[in-house]
Amino acid sequence: MKRIYIFISLLLISGITFSQTADDALLYSKQYYNGTARSTAMGGAFGALGGDFTAIAINPAGVAVYQSSEFTFTPEFSFNDTKSFNMDAKTTLNDDKYSFGISNVGFVSANKQRLNSGSLKNFNFAIGYNKLNNFRKTAMSSAPSAPSSLLDVMVANSNGKSPNSLNSFREYMAYETYLIDVIEDTDNEYEAITGETLNQAQTIDEKGYSSELLLSLGANFDHKFYIGASLGIQSLYYKSRKIFSEEIQAGSDSDFNDYSFEESFKSTGVGANFKLGIIYKPTQTVRLGASIHTPTFYSIDEEYHSSMVSHFNTSDENGYSNYAIKSPEGEYGYKFRTPMRVNLSGALVVNKRLILSVDYEMLDYSKAKFSDGDDGDDFNGSVDNPDTNDIIKSAYQNTGNLRAGLEFRATPTLSVRAGYAKMGNAFDISELDDSFDIYSGGFGFKQNNFFFDLAYSYTDRERQFYYYSTPDIVSDKIQENNKNHQLRMTFGFKF
Structure with a gap:
């Protein structure tokens, strides 16, 4: 039971931790194939279809399907609305954030064989960019009349340590701003500035993305068998x-008034992977596809710092009533490996007017792994003292992502589309479930060598977390509901 508590509490902590966590592994491993508007509208179900730049990211054999060269450009607009509900105090706060960006830029060179070269009909090349994830979000929450205080956690973490040996990013700052102090005539035992019941509030502002630059090659054999690599x-x-x-x-008559604790964190990384895929057309109606993606091997660098400010209602003997301190600037680097992915796909193309497509992606989040920390850490612990990789292995599982899409060509120039995706639960713990649904739709218009696609997608995600949690001290539980609206427009040119 103690090990299960450790896993759950670590995964439910909200906020920034200046160390590599299992939550980071999940954040860096999540990918969504929504670069182009057509792919977005059809739920990303393109593994057996090809002929779309985002399809190449799913199955590189898709590059071989092109019969003409093409350039695509996709701007995107995103709106995030986040509601945080305190499940104990029954309070609710909302915040939202808009963002603009580029979701896709792609170029495909289609090269038809001009001489009689047997079964080889095309040998194509592609280079371009797809966005895989958008981290932009702002969330506000509160805990009026909180049952405990973060200062209680800091006291517990400080007991038995001299002030100079306290964590310089957290407890030492609380000590220097008079929020915790050593009890007189004790062997470094600490107490908080107040034992009163406090009101708590938290704001987390996140931004960033993950993206992929693709270099792909593919070959078309007799317009029945396609193979590609990227x-x-x-x-x-x-x-x-x-x-x-x-x-x-x-109504409190305490000398203490309030404090704020700010943590800032940034991570940047570059990684590489290899993909291999095939598409087979047993008939003109049926298409089958399969692809395998190696893990992405990242090199990641982090920067972090924190600050603390306390305010008192009365001045000290030097005339100060406010105290502030900043931490050192921290830096850390390490390697990270995402899970391998396998995609199986199938599609029906009926009279070149109706397309029904389904993809199923399999991956095992427990295979994500940190390694080679700057300080020599391998992120592996023991049964009694698990480290990050141990928590990943125990807390995550093998899961699947289902994507389905429909396209109907209403006229020779106009197509309408709809899509659905079910993203599987990464957790192997019954108390946690991060699965969610994506609903999408849109249309496409083409005239001569130009085409325009518009897509809208909607995602409703939910998670629960604590501000802090130990076996003895726990905050109120917060339920966060995030509604994400995305609009993409693809401008394409064939030549």
């Missing part, structure tokens, strides 16, 4: 800022 260069940028505060309640 090299993916993935980029990662994630930045977050958390402000946690506690204040006395109205």
